[in-house]
Amino acid sequence: MNSPIDTSGESALDGSAAAGPFADVFAGDVSAAVVTCGGCRSSAVFAEQHAYLGAPGTVLRCPGCDHVLARLVQTPTEVWLDLSGSSSWRFPL
Amino acid sequence: MTEAPARTRGKVGGPRPRWFPARLVGLRSETATARTLTFQVPGWPGHLAGQHVDVRLTAADGYSAQRAYSISAPADGEQVSITVQEVGDGEVSPYLEEGMELGDQLEVRGPIGGWFVWSPSSEAPVEQPVLLIGGGSGVVPLMAMVRERARSGSRAPFRLVYSVRSPEQVLYAAELAELSSTDGLVVDLLHTRTAPPDAARPVGRITPEDLATPPGWPASPPPRAYVCGPTAFVELAIPLLLDLGYTNKTIRAERFGPSGG
Structure with missing residues (x-):
């Protein structure tokens, strides 16, 4: 997680790198949430999914099948979140 | 990864990450190309070992850039330390590595990351290696x-x-x-x-x-x-x-x- 974060969009980082922007929307840290892929149905914690930053925005992909799990874009006036590629999010309490 | 992981020990979830103003209060040279920056962050809720912060710089014209940096030291009141390695390019690292001086301010968001963390388990009969x-x-x-x-x-x-x-x-x-x-x-x-x-x-x-x-x-x-x-x-x-x-x-x-x- 130390710099530099690659923003070219060509190389995947861990979901950890995307945890900041998602924390704003989910009102909490989502690193340990288990996300199930809507494509291949495999599950992994958010921190170990693949993240692409600066697309512009943030894209989360399944490390197994590369299916887009979530897309998040923030503008000065709103946040747009698309979770249609993931079948479920399970949060530890 | 096809199986759900075991519950993480420690404070999963934890305090809600948010943006805080941060003032540089400590500089320490680690190698010829790396230094540790310590920030005073009023209101900082603490963090777990292994967590990171997003660092945001905003220029006078409103343009801003942000990068994630791991925190290099355990929770210590309202202080947050990161170690920055010179990388030659990038928008944020050169400023942190060379330009930023004591008293300068930026913003940090955190604490982030409830997964790549370690906490002592002193109550366990045998602590996990x-x-x-x-x-x-x-x-x-x-x-x-x-x-x-x-x-x-x-x-x-x-x-x-x-x-x-x-x-x-x-x-x-x-x-x-x-x-x-x-x-x-x-x-x-x-x-x-x-x-x-x-x-x-x-x-x-x-x-x-x-x-x-x-x-x-x-x-x-x-x-x-x-x-x-x-x-x-x-x-x-x-x-x-x-x-x-x-x-x-x-x-x-x-x-x-x-x-x-």
Whole structure:
């Protein structure tokens, strides 16, 4: 997680790198949430999914099948979140 | 990863990450190309070893850039420390590495990351052994764990395997030497390009022998491994760990992109 974060969009980082922007929307840290892929149905914690930053925005992909799990874009006036590629999010309490 | 992981020990969820103004109150040179910056962050809720912050710089014209940096030290009141390695380009790192002076301000968002974290488990009958594997500046969040172990008085068996290009690039060298001589921490430096004259190990990238379980470790519970470094380094280390019997439930990894190290 130390710099530099690659923003070219060509190389995947861990979901950890995307945890900041998602924390704003989910009102909490989502690193340990288990996300199930809507494509291949495999599950992994958010921190170990693949993240692409600066697309512009943030894209989360399944490390197994590369299916887009979530897309998040923030503008000065709103946040747009698309979770249609993931079948479920399970949060530890 | 096809199985749900076991519940993370510690404060999963934790305080809600948010943006805080931060003022630079400490500077420390670590190597010729790396320095540690300590920020005073009013209202900071604390953090766990291994967590990170997003750092945001905003120019006078409103343009802003942000990057994620691992926190290098355990929670200490409202102070947050990061170690920045010079990388030659990028929008944020050159300023943190060279331009920023004591008293200057920026914004940090955190604490972030409830997964790549370590907390002492003093209540357990036998503390879980921990293998830390760092490539280059990937040692930074691992150093937070090493320092948290020392701060908390944990007796968990800890071994740090730290891969660096040359002796001049070793971060926290004096402190690691001190902790390994007094605190039961095992530190193994792997030099990939240049080794000191008295080094027993030939230069080269990480091998299965470098990760073999130390003889003194308990048979149970199984050790947990934390791996952090450039993507290529992490991808090299994980198969070695799987061959040694680690599983996707006992390995936690953090990659920080193709460069660095």
